Amino acid sequence: MGPTAAGKTALAVELARELPLDVISVDSALVYRHMDIGTAKPEPELLEEVPHALVDICEPEESYSAARFRTDALEKMQESTRAGRIPLLVGGTMLYFRALEYGLSDLPESDPKIRAELQIRLEREGAAVLHRELQNRDPRAAQRIHANDPQRILRALEVMAITGKPLSLLQQAKGEKLPYNVIKLARAPAERAVLHERIARRFGQMLAQGFEEEVRTLMARPGFSEQLPSMRAVGYRQMIAYLLGRMTRKEMQEKGIIATRQLAKRQFTWLRREKSVDWLNEERGNIFDQAMKVIDPKGYL
Numbered sequence: 512m513g514p515t516a517a518g519k520t521a522l523a524v525e526l527a528r529e530l531p532l533d534v535i536s537v538d539s540a541l542v543y544r545h546m547d548i549g550t551a552k553p554e555p556e557l558l559e560e561v562p563h564a565l566v567d568i569c570e571p572e573e574s575y576s577a578a579r580f581r582t583d584a585l586e587k588m589q590e591s592t593r594a595g596r597i598p599l600l601v602g603g604t605m606l607y608f609r610a611l612e613y614g615l616s617d618l619p620e621s622d623p624k625i626r627a628e629l630q631i632r633l634e635r636e637g638a639a640v641l642h643r644e645l646q647n648r649d650p651r652a653a654q655r656i657h658a659n660d661p662q663r664i665l666r667a668l669e670v671m672a673i674t675g676k677p678l679s680l681l682q683q684a685k686g687e688k689l690p691y692n693v694i695k696l697a698r699a700p701a702e703r704a705v706l707h708e709r710i711a712r713r714f715g716q717m718l719a720q721g722f723e724e725e726v727r728t729l730m731a732r733p734g735f736s737e738q739l740p741s742m743r744a745v746g747y748r749q750m751i752a753y754l755l756g757r758m759t760r761k762e763m764q765e766k767g768i769i770a771t772r773q774l775a776k777r778q779f780t781w782l783r784r785e786k787s788v789d790w791l792n793e794e795r796g797n798i799f800d801q802a803m804k805v806i807d808p809k810g811y812l
Contacts, residue, residue, distance in 0.1 A: 514603060516775070522802060532596065534601055537604050545570075546729070548717050548722045549747050551717070565583055578615050581615060619670060638660075641665070652678045657780075659773055694805060695785060695788045697782050697785075699779070699782070699790065707772055726747060737755075749767040
């Protein structure tokens with residue numbers, strides 16, 4: 512686990528080259544085909560050498576949920592263990608990790624009409640206004656959901672509109688817990704400035720690699736809408752706004768980097784709430800060696 516640009520994939524590949532591991536992606540953007548540059552998807556050659564399950568399994572016009580991820584991930588984990596191997600889950604979508612480990616409550620499917628109405632309100636009134644509404648109606652949910660996380664704010668309000676009950680109340684009824692012993696490795700630099708520098712450098716690399724053309728191609732697809740969950744991914748929504756003339760190229764780059772930093776901050780917040788996490792960082796020496804020192808004594812090898 513870890514924030515974006517922390518080097519999770521590099522460590523996973525290094526471990527998979529040495530150990531009997533099957534890599535399973537835990538990333539809500541990597542599930543989409545045709546979204547390669549903006550998601551920092553591993554190169555095809557690397558995916559051929561070290562296959563990653565749950566990468567490129569959806570079209571950008573599809574929705575992919577935490578519930579679907581849990582079903583898919585458990586299936587892949589079972590395939591791995593039946594083959595006498597060990598599943599290695601890698602990614603930064605902390606909601607997916609939480610859903611996998613603790614199960615999910617029985618929440619309703621999204622209602623397109625209600626979601627569209629809330630989306631219009633979001634664009635007109637802003638996330639801060641909707642977050643204040645959530646604070647008034649479901650303070651416990653609002654405490655957990657950051658004011659800069661519009662998708663989760665919309666989902667909480669949508670659930671209340673559909674069920675008439677607060678999201679926090681419905682989430683108390685969790686599903687089946689994960690039937691595995693778990694080692695949690697979190698890769699992150701000790702200094703936040705190091706991560707910020709990596710984020711800025713990677714965004715610049717994405718632009719150099721043709722990110723703009725990738726998004727132009729996505730926008731030309733028949734089912735394109737900037738409200739699709741895939742197009743709300745960090746980086747994509749800023750590039751779309753630029754291509755639609757709502758901001759300059761410089762603003763797009765600046766806002767894309769800022770949004771990525773905010774994502775990393777939210778990921779850190781989730782990670783700090785996790786129990787029994789072993790933190791890995793370059794300041795303490797070789798990352799692979801640190802990971803092996805955690806894994807080996809626990810009898811997994």
